[in-house]
Amino acid sequence: MSLLMERKSVRKFLDKKVEEEKITAILKSAFQAPSAKNQQPWEFIVVDDKKLLLQLSKISKGAHPLSVCDKAIVPIFKQTLKSPHFIIEDMSSCTTNILLEAVNQGLGAVWIGVYPLTDRTTLTNEILKIKELFNAFSIIALGYEDGFKEVTKRYDESKVHRNHKIA
Ligand SMILES: Cc1cc2nc3c(=O)[nH]c(=O)nc-3n(C[C@H](O)[C@H](O)[C@H](O)COP(=O)(O)O)c2cc1C
Secondary structure: OOHHHHOOEOOOEOOOOOOHHHHHHHHHHHHOOOOHHHOOOEEEEEEOOHHHHHHHOOOOHHHHHHHOOOEEEEEEEEOOOOOHHHHHHHHHHHHHHHHHHHHHOOOEEEEEEOOOOHHHHHHHHHHOOOOOOEEEOEEEEEEOEOOOOOOOOOOOHHHOOOOOOOO
16 A cells, blocks of 8 residues: 555644654655745744644644644745745645655654634744744644554545546
8 A cells, every 4th residue: 555545634642752863754755845836935843842832732623633742843935936826735745745754754643724824824923933924834743643543545436537527
């Protein structure tokens, strides 16, 4: 089974440290993501301060995994860009690389949605002191999975079309 087929959202984590080498491997994969005009709008904040993780876990209802994860990575992006229309695509592609490399490193992860919701983005920017031209895009909670959750298989042939979408 490929790496992609093993990815799932993990929201419960063991009280176990994620090794720094694994964080570095994940960041290397994030930087390899494709981006429009190769603009690479991203920078990354690694959060391992428990107080900050707790504050981030309150930015939205769905952010609760941040209160129990060991570390988080926050992809941030610069506002002034060659190709501003594709910022969401670029930042989603690096976020996805983080999720997939986490699987490769034997870790669990979940994407916490931030941008473009103004309240979540403002809160995350404030907590992490992200200023001026930069904005938080997403937060990825990382850790060793507590328990084991099966991956849901979703392939649906009825939604696959050849050449035209008829009916
Ligand atoms: C843009 C985006 C935002 C998401 N935000 C959250 C979130 O805030 N909290 C959360 O627990 N999961 C979040 N998720 C994870 C989805 O809920 C999850 O991917 C979906 O339910 C499918 O489950 P799976 O990842 O296990 O395949 C988000 C996913 C995406 C792509």
